[in-house]
Amino acid sequence: MKLIEVSNLTKKYGNFTALDNLSMDIYAGQLTAFLGTNGAGKSTTINLLTGIQQPTSGKIDYNESYSKDIGIVFQNSILDNKLTVWQNLATRAYMYKHITIQDLENLMSQTGVNQFSHKRYGDLSGGMKRKVDITRALINHPTLIFLDEPTTGLDAQSRIEIWQLLKELQQTKNLAIFLTTHYLEEAEYADNIYILQKGQLIAHGSANTLKKTYGEQLLWVVPSTNSSFLNTLEFKNYQIDKYKGIGIPVQNYDEAILLLNKYHNQILDFSFQPITLSEVFIQLTKEV
Numbered sequence: 001m002k003l004i005e006v007s008n009l010t011k012k013y014g015n016f017t018a019l020d021n022l023s024m025d026i027y028a029g030q031l032t033a034f035l036g037t038n039g040a041g042k043s044t045t046i047n048l049l050t051g052i053q054q055p056t057s058g059k060i061d062y063n064e065s066y067s068k069d070i071g072i073v074f075q076n077s078i079l080d081n082k083l084t085v086w087q088n089l090a091t092r093a094y095m096y097k098h099i100t101i102q103d104l105e106n107l108m109s110q111t112g113v114n115q116f117s118h119k120r121y122g123d124l125s126g127g128m129k130r131k132v133d134i135t136r137a138l139i140n141h142p143t144l145i146f147l148d149e150p151t152t153g154l155d156a157q158s159r160i161e162i163w164q165l166l167k168e169l170q171q172t173k174n175l176a177i178f179l180t181t182h183y184l185e186e187a188e189y190a191d192n193i194y195i196l197q198k199g200q201l202i203a204h205g206s207a208n209t210l211k212k213t214y215g216e217q218l219l220w221v222v223p224s225t226n227s228s229f230l231n232t233l234e235f236k237n238y239q240i241d242k243y244k245g246i247g248i249p250v251q252n253y254d255e256a257i258l259l260l261n262k263y264h265n266q267i268l269d270f271s272f273q274p275i276t277l278s279e280v281f282i283q284l285t286k287e288v
């Protein structure tokens with residue numbers, strides 16, 4: 001089910017176009033990752049989708065029944081450093097009449113912040129703060145949550161924990177998550193990836209689709225007799241490497257296994273070189 005449909009969204013600051021004609025859909029229960037280098041227009045997009053800023057042109061259609069159920073985690077926290085985690089969250093929960101203390105406690109134990117609820121927010125590590133920020137955004141049981149670079153500045157372990165938490169929330173609460181990130185490897189988990197460059201959408205799809213469309217995976221084989229193998233080879237775009245052998249472009253593991261089966265009499269050794277999302281991104285965003 002579509003929660004938000006964005007059509008031809010453009011945002012200009014004076015003569016400068018920060019976002020150029022963006023069209024995209026956000027679906028219930030899906031994790032959508034918005035990737036882009038610095039200044040690509042990621043924060044601008046979140047600000048437009050959440051109504052913090054108004055577009056210069058274009059349209060954002062919200063599914064009527066869910067338009068108010070959104071949570072936002074900003075790049076810079078809006079919580080009070082001097083208050084404890086509990087005080088910060090309880091103050092927020094009191095704003096909603098239908099949210100009980102029990103609801104808040106349940107949520108805090110799901111996100112794990114109950115373990116340090118007595119600590120002052122200002123004394124927490126970056127990863128712990130981020131978990132509290134996410135908990136705050138979830139208090140009103142949103143259908144969709146926006147996170148602007150939730151893992152920037154965190155160490156590897158904290159990043160993994162935040163991602164595990166987000167995946168768990170997506171699965172257990174059927175929460176739709178829209179997040180921006182600089183970390184390509186994180187987007188691998190996303191259902192939908194949008195890649196933005198200088199305000200323009202340059203690619204869209206699942207990690208696998210993007211890899212298939214924009215990247216090349218190689219099956220490297222060391223043939224027993226080089227020349228006869230090349231003669232039988234049905235592929236034209238192979239590469240040759242002194243150490244790795246002959247690199248044959250393949251779509252996926254299955255295709256590699258089929259080839260290995262077919263030519264196994266002529267192959268001494270082989271290796272598989274998968275493409276990463278980072279390589280796709282570099283390929284796509286490199287300046288011409």
Ligand SMILES: Nc1ncnc2c1ncn2[C@@H]1O[C@H](COP(=O)(O)OP(=O)(O)OP(=O)(O)O)[C@@H](O)[C@H]1O
Binds near residue numbers: 036
């Ligand atoms: N209020 C503003 N006035 C003028 N230009 C702005 C304004 N806000 C953003 N910009 C410009 O618009 C472009 C997109 O900014 P935005 O913050 O959306 O990028 P971003 O992808 O979130 O970048 P980052 O990863 O660095 O946070 C940048 O070139 C930025 O300088």
